[in-house]
Amino acid sequence: xxxxxxxxxxxxxxxxxxxxxxxxxxxxxxxxxxxxxxxxxxxxxxxxxxxxxxxxxxxxxxxxxxxxxxxxxxxxxxxxxxxxxxxxxxxxxxxxxxxxxxxxxxxxxxxxxxxxxxxxxxxxxxxxxxxxxxxxxxxxxxxxxxxxxxxxxxxxxxxxxxxxxxxxxxxxxxxxxxxxxxxxxxxxxxxxxxxxxxxxxxxxxxxxxxxxxxxxxxxxxxxxxxxxxxxxxxxxxxxxxxxxxxxxxxxxxxxxxxxxxxxxxxxxxxxxxxxxxxxxxxxxxxxxxxxxxxxxxxxxxxxxxxxxxxxxxxxx
Amino acid sequence: xxxxxxxxxxxxxxxxxxxxxxxxxxxxxxxxxxxxxxxxxxxxxxxxxxxxxxxxxxxxxxxxxxxxxxxxxxxxxxxxxxxxxxxxxxxxxxxxxxxxxxxxxxxxxxxxxxxxxxxxxxxxxxxxxxxxxxxxxxxxxxxxxxxxxxxxxxxxxxxxxxxxxxxxxxxxxxxxxxxxxxxxxxxxxxxxxxxxxxxxxxxxxxxxxxxxxxxxxxxxxxxxxxxxxxxxxxxxxxxxxxxxxxxx
Numbered sequence: 001x002x003x004x005x006x007x008x009x010x011x012x013x014x015x016x017x018x019x020x021x022x023x024x025x026x027x028x029x030x031x032x033x034x035x036x037x038x039x040x041x042x043x044x045x046x047x048x049x050x051x052x053x054x055x056x057x058x059x060x061x062x063x064x065x066x067x068x069x070x071x072x073x074x075x076x077x078x079x080x081x082x083x084x085x086x087x088x089x090x091x092x093x094x095x096x097x098x099x100x101x102x103x104x105x106x107x108x109x110x111x112x113x114x115x116x117x118x119x120x121x122x123x124x125x126x127x128x129x130x131x132x133x134x135x136x137x138x139x140x141x142x143x144x145x146x147x148x149x150x151x152x153x154x155x156x157x158x159x160x161x162x163x164x165x166x167x168x169x170x171x172x173x174x175x176x177x178x179x180x181x182x183x184x185x186x187x188x189x190x191x192x193x194x195x196x197x198x199x200x201x202x203x204x205x206x207x208x209x210x211x212x213x214x215x216x217x218x219x220x221x222x223x224x225x226x227x228x229x230x231x232x233x234x235x236x237x238x239x240x241x242x243x244x245x246x247x248x249x250x251x252x253x254x255x256x257x258x259x260x261x262x263x264x265x266x267x268x269x270x271x272x273x274x275x276x277x278x279x280x281x282x283x284x285x286x287x288x289x290x291x292x293x294x295x296x297x298x299x300x301x302x303x304x305x306x307x308x309x310x311x312x313x314x315x316x
Numbered sequence: 317x318x319x320x321x322x323x324x325x326x327x328x329x330x331x332x333x334x335x336x337x338x339x340x341x342x343x344x345x346x347x348x349x350x351x352x353x354x355x356x357x358x359x360x361x362x363x364x365x366x367x368x369x370x371x372x373x374x375x376x377x378x379x380x381x382x383x384x385x386x387x388x389x390x391x392x393x394x395x396x397x398x399x400x401x402x403x404x405x406x407x408x409x410x411x412x413x414x415x416x417x418x419x420x421x422x423x424x425x426x427x428x429x430x431x432x433x434x435x436x437x438x439x440x441x442x443x444x445x446x447x448x449x450x451x452x453x454x455x456x457x458x459x460x461x462x463x464x465x466x467x468x469x470x471x472x473x474x475x476x477x478x479x480x481x482x483x484x485x486x487x488x489x490x491x492x493x494x495x496x497x498x499x500x501x502x503x504x505x506x507x508x509x510x511x512x513x514x515x516x517x518x519x520x521x522x523x524x525x526x527x528x529x530x531x532x533x534x535x536x537x538x539x540x541x542x543x544x545x546x547x548x549x550x551x552x553x554x555x556x557x558x559x560x561x562x563x564x
Contacts, residue, residue: 010475066478068443068453093474097455100408100443109409109527112438125531132434134333136534143527178452178482184475193474197563221564229497239458239493240472245329245434246353246492254563265329271536275561277553278542288542293556297547305550313554313564 001034004084005054006075008092012044016157016194017090019052023158024117024150025088026053032121036162037082039075046166053160058082058167064174065182066094072101074171079106086124087147091251092193099147108145115154115272132245133271151251151272152193192243195224197254198273200243202228204259204280204299208236213303214258220310226250228260244269258299262287279303317371317464318422319362322415322429322441323390324352325383329434335533342533351386354430358490360501361460362428363394369463372396374424378405378414384516391511392503398514403521406530408436412444413523419449425484426467431456431491439489446487454480458493462486 005025007018022038029036038054040046046059058078064070075098079087087108089095096112103110113129115136123140126148130137141148192198199218201211211225218225225241232242243250245265255273259280260266267290270276278291281298288294295302327333327347334343351359362373375390377383378401387398401414419427427446432439439455446453452467454460458477459470468481469488503511545553557564 068455093456093472096439097443097471100440101447101453103409103440104412104444104447109407110438110440111528112440127534128437130436130533131327131333132329132437133536135335135536137436138531138534140529140531141527142529178480181479182473183477183479189475191474233497240477242492246497254557254561268329275557275563277557290539291542292540292561293545293553294542295545295547295550295553302547302550305547306553309551309554310564313551313558 001032001085002083003029003032003034003036003086003088004079004082005036005038006087006089006095007038007040007043007049007057008090008095009040009043012042014040014043014048015090015092017092017152018049019157020152020155021088021090021150022049022052022054023160024155026158026160027117028086028121029053037084039078041071047164050164051159051161052157053162054164055162056082056165056167058169061168061170062174064176065180067176067178067180068094068097068101070174070176072098072105076102076105078169085145087145089147089149091149091151095149099149103147106145107143108147109141109143110147110149111139111141112149114148114150117155129272132268133249134268153196153251153253153274190222190224192224192226192241192248192250195252197221197223197256198226198243198250198252199223199256199258200226200228200260200270201231201237201258202260203230204261210300211237213299216307217256217303220307220314228266229263257287257291258303260287261285262290317365317369317426317462318424319365319371319373319426319428320419320424321355321359321362321373321375321390321395322427322445323355323359323375323377323386324430324433325349325377325379325386326352326433326435329353333535335535339533339535349383349386351389352430352433354432354434354491356500357492357494358428358430358488359390359393359395360499361490361494363501364495365462366394374399376401376415376418378403378411380404387516388511389503391514391516392507393501394507396514398516399519400516401519401521406526407528408438408440408444409527410523412441412448414521415441416445416448417522418519419445426462427451427485427487428490429487431489442487442489449485449487451485451487452482453487455489457488457490460488460490460494
């Protein structure tokens with residue numbers, strides 16, 4: 001049996017989630033005495049994955065623009081070439097786009113939103129976040145081929161040196177049924193999906209002109225910015241920043257909510273975050289019941305002080 | 317043009333989530349069921365298409381008789397016909413196979429599903445259907461334009477957006493953005509009256525083989541008390557985040 005991890009890259013570098021997926025795969029490979037192989041697209045520094053326990057990396061080199069079907073086909077072919085039985089991937093939007101296709105092509109069962117190491121290996125049982133983070137489901141995968149999609153920041157990154165063999169694979173020219181044109185947002189901006197820290201603003205900030213508070217705090221923390229549903233509905237912030245049940249899910253290490261009351265739908269969407277901080281002048285705001293740390297106070301006074309304090313903390 | 321909207325019946329967004337029978341079953345008592353929000357954005361988008369092009373909108377749900385009310389609601393919102401595959405679905409693969417089997421030789425040009433259901437959050441069904449019926453596929457779809465044979469869709473990615481275009485048939489995993497929340501069609505009395513006369517056809521289920529099994533459920537761990545920090549001593553918060561929570 002071979003475990004194969006899909007290692008996502010961005011501009012030639014492994015994403016942080018790729019290191020987490022490798023760490024997860026390594027532990028599972030050790031427990032099941034299996035080999036751990038990796039597949040990446042266009043990695044410029046393939047040797048960097050050696051530290052995380054991957055023994056063989058197939059580096060697929062293609063200038064074909066990302067298209068889920070072509071990428072899924074290449075992943076399936078490479079997985080079979082490697083004689084894989086278990087495929088492990090992350091939870092990025094691209095990964096969630098590709099792997100349902102892979103699942104059908106390989107006739108593999110697939111569990112998404114996996115939040116920890118399997119609670120049983122044979123049969124393979126995985127704890128998943130469900131009900132939009134309001135509960136957990138233990139799902140058994142019953143087919144020969146299996147796919148695990150792990151949630152970002154859920155398992156952690158662990159180093160484990162191994163011998164790494166890198167093989168480049170240059171596929172024949174790919175054909176797409178679709179034309180894809182990518183529209184990048186601000187290059188500097190950290191995406192909510194990849195962020196370790198997310199700073200979010202709600203209606204309590206009174207208007208889009210006050211968002212410098214959220215942005216300045218996010219900047220000093222290296223955080224992504226987000227907002228509550230009413231804020232995006234009113235057009236204060238773009239929809240891409242809306243987090244919650246119908247918006248983007250958040251699974252960061254730290255989530256700081258400023259002037260967000262904490263509707264149940266909002267809390268559900270951000271509940272997978274490990275540490276939650278709320279700053280709100282209303283002590284009755286439901287968010288205080290969901291948060292780990294709270295500050296009852298005026299955001300317009302508290303946040304600038306927090307930014308100053310963090311500046312000093314960071315320069316220490 | 318023929319459009320199929322795939323609908324999942326899910327607990328209302330404000331539902332408390334509890335489990336019974338030694339945490340092996342979801343507790344349905346007192347839970348209101350609604351059209352999965354991601355599907356509802358897609359349904360409204362489909363009804364808008366109807367107003368622009370001549371097109372027929374069908375809704376389908378894989379579920380037991382208890383899901384009929386949400387299909388009636390879809391009809392009241394404006395779908396022309398509804399279909400229910402009569403089985404309580406146990407995994408995504410089963411749902412995708414039932415729907416794909418239904419689609420076969422019905423010549424739908426566009427199949428709209430939600431990005432994910434808000435109960436099991438698998439997010440797999442639309443991609444599985446697209447693969448099974450060999451159609452184009454766009455996930456996290458936030459805008460969609462179609463004509464008789466082509467589509468142009470926008471997919472939300474982690475760091476931005478993508479414009480994807482191609483030929484129909486197309487399957488999308490839709491979400492907010494297809495239409496806005498304020499655009500969602502609320503059925504009026506006429507719609508509700510008409511929905512009673514529209515056909516709701518029951519289809520026999522075919523795929524009993526499951527790829528996964530739900531072994532058990534677990535509730536969220538009880539939440540500890542929030543630690544309040546005096547706004548006058550905001551450095552205490554930095555200290556707690558650094559030394560106690562270890563997140564900065």
